Amino acid sequence: xxxxxxxxxxxxxxxxxxxxxxxxxxxxxxxxxxxxxxxxxxxxxxxxxxxxxxxxxxxxxxxxxxxxxxxxxxxxxxxxxxxxxxxxxxxxxxxxxxxxxxxxxxxxxxxxxxxxxxxxxxxxxxxxxxxxxxxxxxxxxxxxxxxxxxxxxxxxxxxxxxxxxxxxxxxxxxxxxxxxxxxxxxxxxxxxxxxxxxxxxxxxxxxxxxxxxxxxxxxxxxxxxxxxxxxxxxxxxxxxxxxxxxxxxxxxxxxxxxxxxxxxxxxxxxxxxxxxxxxxxxxxxxxxxxxxxxxxxxxxxxxxxxxxxxxxxxxxxxxxxxxxxxxxxxxxxxxxxxxxxxxxxxxxxxxxxxxxxxxxxxxxxxxxxxxxxxxxxxxxxxxxxxxxxxxxxxxxxxxxxxxxxxxxxxxxxxxxxxxxxxxxxxxxxx
Amino acid sequence: xxxxxxxxxxxxxxxxxxxxxxxxxxxxxxxxxxxxxxxxxxxxxxxxxxxxxxxxxxxxxxxxxxxxxxxxxxxxxxxxxxxxxxxxxxxxxxxxxxxxxxxxxxxxxxxxxxxxxxxxxxxxxxxxxxxxxxxxxxxxxxxxxxxxxxxxxxxxxxxxxxxxxxxxxxxxxxxxxxxxxxxx
Amino acid sequence: xxxxxxxxxxxxxxxxxxxxxxxxxxxxxxxxxxxxxxxxxxxxxxxxxxxxxxxxxxxxxxxxxxxxxxxxxxxxxxxxxxxxxxxxxxxxxxxxxxxxxxxxxxxxxxxxxxxxxxxxxxxxxxxxxxxxxxxxxxxxxxxxxxxxxxxxxxxxxxxxxxxxxxxxxxxxxxxxxxxxxxxxxxxxxxxxxxxxxxxxxxxxxxxxxxxxxxxxxxxxxxxxxxxxxxxxxxxxxxxxxxxxxxxxxxxxxxxxxxxxxxxxxxxxxxxxxxxxxxxxxxxxxxxxxxxxxxxxxxxxxxxxxxxxxxxxxxxxxx
Numbered sequence: 031x032x033x034x035x036x037x038x039x040x041x042x043x044x045x046x047x048x049x050x051x052x053x054x055x056x057x058x059x060x061x062x063x064x065x066x067x068x069x070x071x072x073x074x075x076x077x078x079x080x081x082x083x084x085x086x087x088x089x090x091x092x093x094x095x096x097x098x099x100x101x102x103x104x105x106x107x108x109x110x111x112x113x114x115x116x117x118x119x120x121x122x123x124x125x126x127x128x129x130x131x132x133x134x135x136x137x138x139x140x141x142x143x144x145x146x147x148x149x150x151x152x153x154x155x156x157x158x159x160x161x162x163x164x165x166x167x168x169x170x171x172x173x174x175x176x177x178x179x180x181x182x183x184x185x186x187x188x189x190x191x192x193x194x195x196x197x198x199x200x201x202x203x204x205x206x207x208x209x210x211x212x213x214x215x216x217x218x219x220x221x222x223x224x225x226x227x228x229x230x231x232x233x234x235x236x237x238x239x240x241x242x243x244x245x246x247x248x249x250x251x252x253x254x255x256x257x258x259x260x261x262x263x264x265x266x267x268x269x270x271x272x273x274x275x276x277x278x279x280x281x282x283x284x285x286x287x288x289x290x291x292x293x294x295x296x297x298x299x300x301x302x303x304x305x306x307x308x309x310x311x312x313x314x315x316x317x318x319x320x321x322x323x324x325x326x327x328x329x330x331x332x333x334x335x336x337x338x339x340x341x342x343x344x345x346x347x348x349x350x351x352x353x354x355x356x357x358x359x360x361x362x363x364x365x366x367x368x369x370x371x372x373x374x375x376x377x378x379x380x381x382x383x384x385x386x387x388x389x390x391x392x393x394x395x396x397x398x399x400x401x402x403x404x405x406x407x408x409x410x411x412x413x414x415x416x417x418x419x420x421x422x423x424x425x426x427x428x429x430x431x432x433x434x435x436x437x438x439x440x441x442x443x444x445x446x447x448x449x450x451x452x453x454x455x456x457x458x459x460x
Numbered sequence: 461x462x463x464x465x466x467x468x469x470x471x472x473x474x475x476x477x478x479x480x481x482x483x484x485x486x487x488x489x490x491x492x493x494x495x496x497x498x499x500x501x502x503x504x505x506x507x508x509x510x511x512x513x514x515x516x517x518x519x520x521x522x523x524x525x526x527x528x529x530x531x532x533x534x535x536x537x538x539x540x541x542x543x544x545x546x547x548x549x550x551x552x553x554x555x556x557x558x559x560x561x562x563x564x565x566x567x568x569x570x571x572x573x574x575x576x577x578x579x580x581x582x583x584x585x586x587x588x589x590x591x592x593x594x595x596x597x598x599x600x601x602x603x604x605x606x607x608x609x610x611x612x613x614x615x616x617x618x619x620x621x622x623x624x625x626x627x628x629x630x631x632x633x634x635x636x637x638x639x640x641x642x643x644x
Numbered sequence: 645x646x647x648x649x650x651x652x653x654x655x656x657x658x659x660x661x662x663x664x665x666x667x668x669x670x671x672x673x674x675x676x677x678x679x680x681x682x683x684x685x686x687x688x689x690x691x692x693x694x695x696x697x698x699x700x701x702x703x704x705x706x707x708x709x710x711x712x713x714x715x716x717x718x719x720x721x722x723x724x725x726x727x728x729x730x731x732x733x734x735x736x737x738x739x740x741x742x743x744x745x746x747x748x749x750x751x752x753x754x755x756x757x758x759x760x761x762x763x764x765x766x767x768x769x770x771x772x773x774x775x776x777x778x779x780x781x782x783x784x785x786x787x788x789x790x791x792x793x794x795x796x797x798x799x800x801x802x803x804x805x806x807x808x809x810x811x812x813x814x815x816x817x818x819x820x821x822x823x824x825x826x827x828x829x830x831x832x833x834x835x836x837x838x839x840x841x842x843x844x845x846x847x848x849x850x851x852x853x854x855x856x857x858x859x860x861x862x863x864x865x866x867x868x869x870x871x872x873x874x875x876x877x878x879x880x881x882x883x884x885x886x887x888x889x890x891x892x893x894x895x896x897x898x899x900x901x902x903x904x905x906x907x908x909x910x911x912x913x914x915x916x917x918x919x920x921x922x923x924x925x926x927x928x929x930x931x932x933x934x935x936x937x938x939x940x941x942x943x944x945x946x947x948x949x950x951x952x953x954x955x956x957x958x959x960x961x962x
Contacts, residue, residue, distance in 0.1 A: 217876075224844035230777030230816050231756055233840065300757035300778075346734070346755030348776065530672060533684035533714075533942070550942075552672040586681040 036076035056447020084116030096125025116445035240266030265318035302343035302350030337426030366437030483515030807865035
């Protein structure tokens with residue numbers, strides 16, 4: 031395949047030029063102008079479009095096994111491909127939990143058949159996410175988990191987390207943490223502040239996250255552990271991370287598109303699609319999060335893609351489940367909301383959505399260079415459109431961005447050398 | 461007369477004389493004036509009732525009781541009005557005297573379909589049991605939709621259903637007048 | 645006008661003009677209550693459905709009588725207790741009742757946003773009779789009516805709201821409504837029961853009961869102990885609460901009026917003698933509730949409205 035005449039941007043390899051890209055046998059075979067394709071190869075006129083490295087999402091919920099009515103491996107990975115992703119890491123809070131060799135092996139088997147793009151899994155830290163008993167971490171590692179997490183829940187007991195850090199040190203896989211002090215967040219359904227006070231919805235204070243971040247970074251430092259903090263949302267947490275970095279703690283962390291773009295004001299709609307954990311925070315927290323991405327304190331942008339059925343989200347706010355989908359809107363929302371207005375540089379966003387998460391979890395780095403496996407996506411960065419509930423590849427449509435204008439549409443995704451997504455007709459001048 | 465041009469059918473002087481004449485008719489028809497009370501229907505019926513009371517006092521020396529009746533809650537077109545973008549303004553009904561067994565003279569400015577009077581009678585009956593109800597109007601413009609007739613009429617005014625009749629009264633409006641605006 | 649909405653979900657759905665119009669209409673219903681026939685035919689042939697997913701004798705009887713005094717057909721449903729706390733049941737219940745073609749659905753539900761959800765399940769006008777800790781707009785209207793009647797004005801009136809603001813939908817509606825009509829609001833209570841950030845609405849906050857001295861109206865909230873999760877420690881004991889924040893005769897002056905949304909815990913948040921004194925307007929509030937709810941029903945059915953979608957319909961731009 032030759033993608034002809036697109037602007038190719040990859041900060042990792044330092045490319046930013048209008049080039050032809052030839053993909054042959056799953057590898058980027060040539061980059062240049064006026065490339066001659068072999069007769070049989072498909073040619074795509076990509077004039078006016080942009081080739082970007084494909085993204086890596088270290089935090090998605092694919093709901094398999096057990097809740098396939100929300101999402102399954104096929105629909106979830108297709109959603110990822112449609113959003114320009116080439117690799118996903120799925121969380122273990124499934125039914126049953128991914129906490130044993132049996133569950134994991136059957137998942138890999140199904141993944142082989144169903145996944146549209148390469149998909150890895152994190153194993154649970156504690157059996158059944160119950161926070162009591164460590165999983166057989168060595169066995170899970172030998173089966174190929176990409177890391178460990180109890181995501182959806184914090185590791186409540188400091189002692190258990192310390193044991194996990196200690197025990198898993200030789201495994202050298204990151205331990206990813208959902209940071210929440212449940213005694214502080216109990217009864218909370220939205221960020222505690224002026225809006226929660228006015229609406230009467232139970233407040234979830236920012237310190238529920240930052241106090242836990244402080245505790246866990248202290249433990250990680252003591253055990254010299256490799257720790258990854260998931261979906262950080264408050265200024266306090268980011269200050270803790272910056273402090274720990276300065277003390278050489280090996281910490282990576284995530285911000286989500288919804289925390290970067292929305293605040294607790296969105297909850298005024300009382301719509302379930304404005305509900306997730308951690309909750310949308312204050313404008314001050316949002317600004318701190320944007321600055322942290324800009325300064326590299328937050329290295330990864332992850333969606334925390336969390337599909338739920340319409341009926342579940344249609345409940346009154348406090349009864350609606352936590353979580354929003356994100357794979358198909360992540361880049362376009364950030365590009366339209368933060369890159370175009372000049373708030374975040376494109377290079378920073380690309381790095382946070384692609385290279386950094388791949389490095390954090392030791393995955394294939396999607397670099398656009400000759401000889402590298404083809405992990406790239408072709409975007410129309412002039413396509414300004416409103417997010418619609420009926421246009422998702424995901425089985426669920428609980429996006430916080432519905433009705434919002436975003437910029438950028440993915441026309442083609444090549445993941446691990448194979449075409450994973452194609453928006454027909456590709457290359458049609460718009 | 462071409463469509464849309466207003467035509468004054470009663471000026472302020474004529475209107476004043478008309479009120480005095482109606483007052484005399486009420487006095488003549490009711491032997492015991494202490495038995496009579498006037499109840500004006502919001503908005504201009506209330507003003508007219510006050511004027512009639514003064515004219516009756518001048519003619520007979522008797523100050524009859526006067527009250528005000530709001531019929532918003534008795535209308536039969538509550539939702540029809542909601543659809544056309546108008547909401548009836550609600551006033552407080554003021555009847556500071558018993559009406560049981562007495563002669564109540566309902567007072568309104570224009571008698572047209574009769575529906576307002578129907579609503580007023582219903583409202584009145586919820587306040588008590590008058591001995592008899594009479595009706596005094598400044599203008600009867602015809603086109604009744606209910607079997608209702610006025611006992612005292614200031615002026616019979618032949619109109620077409622497309623005409624609009626405006627009664628303006630000093631105290632609520634700029635000046636006294638009855639005006640008809642014809643429509644094509 | 646901004647308040648031309650089909651429903652009454654939050655007091656903020658009404659602008660100042662709308663609030664005043666409803667209070668005026670309520671006043672005109674007062675004269676009806678003094679007659680032998682206490683009923684007007686306004687809503688004859690129309691149907692009002694009261695669905696109470698949370699028990700409330702006061703509010704449901706007030707709405708029921710209000711609808712009856714307007715000659716509407718009334719169906720009152722108590723759906724509390726069973727399996728109705730899930731969103732799906734709310735939808736089923738409302739859709740089922742809506743099959744009868746009601747003109748107004750009055751709903752009380754323990755979940756925030758339940759009334760707003762209801763608007764999506766029925767073509768009727770929806771009146772929120774309390775949704776969790778969120779809003780109780782008719783309580784606010786009846787309180788405004790009561791205050792205006794007692795003091796002759798609302799603008800510039802100083803109101804101290806005392807007690808468990810955190811769990812109180814009454815407090816939230818009243819704060820919004822009082823500020824909208826130009827009153828000033830002071831919240832008084834233990835720091836654990838005053839929601840963090842509430843000052844942003846424009847109220848003042850104090851933790852000293854003595855600060856109610858400057859208020860024209862002392863509005864006492866019910867100590868809603870049933871709302872507090874076990875071990876939450878909002879207050880260590882009711883005894884200490886009463887000692888520090890209970891509103892008693894010795895803490896108010898005779899020129900102040902005292903209100904309470906009911907039901908009262910005499911001897912806890914309010915002194916028993918004060919509740920029965922003639923500066924207490926608590927029974928007057930109940931009467932005001934009837935005429936105010938009549939006015940709300942009348943206003944919704946007769947008011948010209950334009951549909952304001954709560955969540956804008958999404959259309960593709962390109």
